[in-house]
Amino acid sequence: MEKTKLKIILLGDSGVGKTSLLKRYNDKDFKQLHNSTIYVDLVTKEICIAERQVILQIWDTAGQERFKSLPSRFYRDTDCCVLVYDVNTLKTFESIDNWHDEFIKQANPETPTKFPFVLMGNKTDVNNGKPRVVAKEIADQWCGSKGNIVYFETSAKAKINVEEAFLEIAKKALTNERQIDDMERYRSVVPTIEKETPRSRCSC
Numbered sequence: 538m539e540k541t542k543l544k545i546i547l548l549g550d551s552g553v554g555k556t557s558l559l560k561r562y563n564d565k566d567f568k569q570l571h572n573s574t575i576y577v578d579l580v581t582k583e584i585c586i587a588e589r590q591v592i593l594q595i596w597d598t599a600g601q602e603r604f605k606s607l608p609s610r611f612y613r614d615t616d617c618c619v620l621v622y623d624v625n626t627l628k629t630f631e632s633i634d635n636w637h638d639e640f641i642k643q644a645n646p647e648t649p650t651k652f653p654f655v656l657m658g659n660k661t662d663v664n665n666g667k668p669r670v671v672a673k674e675i676a677d678q679w680c681g682s683k684g685n686i687v688y689f690e691t692s693a694k695a696k697i698n699v700e701e702a703f704l705e706i707a708k709k710a711l712t713n714e715r716q717i718d719d720m721e722r723y724r725s726v727v728p729t730i731e732k733e734t735p736r737s738r739c740s741c
């Protein structure tokens with residue numbers, strides 16, 4: 538059985554928790570310390586989904602303005618774009634439109650209205666006794682206005698909905714699947730991958 542490579546990109550303002558969500562998903566770990574991502578980081582994870590062995594290449598991007606100048610080719614061939622905001626900070630939700638439009642502009646997908654996005658409202662564990670800054674209904678409304686984008690409310694800290702969200706992200710990405718036979722292209726994205734990727738059976 539051939540492995541399918543899926544390219545996933547996380548976008549969102551600095552500090553919303555992109556790295557923490559990915560760390561929670563990949564390492565089952567959470568750290569309170571905030572070290573801003575510089576340009577991009579890559580995490581690869583092999584999972585079994587819909588009886589397929591897939592390799593998720595998850596690109597964690599920097600939310601800081603000064604690292605925003607990633608070239609268009611970085612966005613190309615993405616299979617799912619994950620937009621992350623902090624449910625306690627309005628500005629991060631207001632930025633989601635820009636991140637969405639920037640992705641469409643840079644990645645230039647064939648059918649932008651059908652491209653798989655997932656929205657994550659993170660830090661739902663934070664409770665200062667005040668009402669939520671961005672209500673779920675507002676986020677749902679935004680998702681509806683963009684062609685029914687799937688929405689998850691998550692907490693990397695309290696481990697809420699992280700596994701579920703990434704499973705859905707993988708499923709969405711699978712709709713844009715490609716087979717790993719373009720080894721040249723694959724190695725250029727994942728330089729550390731071994732020369733021959735074994736074709737393996739799905740063991741799940």
Ligand SMILES: Nc1nc2c(ncn2[C@@H]2O[C@H](COP(=O)(O)OP(=O)(O)OP(=O)(O)O)[C@@H](O)[C@H]2O)c(=O)[nH]1
Binds near residue numbers: 549550557558598693
């Ligand atoms: N309470 C709470 N804090 C979180 C959560 N997720 C992340 N944080 C904290 O928020 C801060 C920023 O998290 P990061 O994961 O570094 O944010 P980022 O979006 O990757 O930031 P950039 O790399 O600058 O783009 C850190 O102090 C995290 O510990 C969460 O679910 N709940």
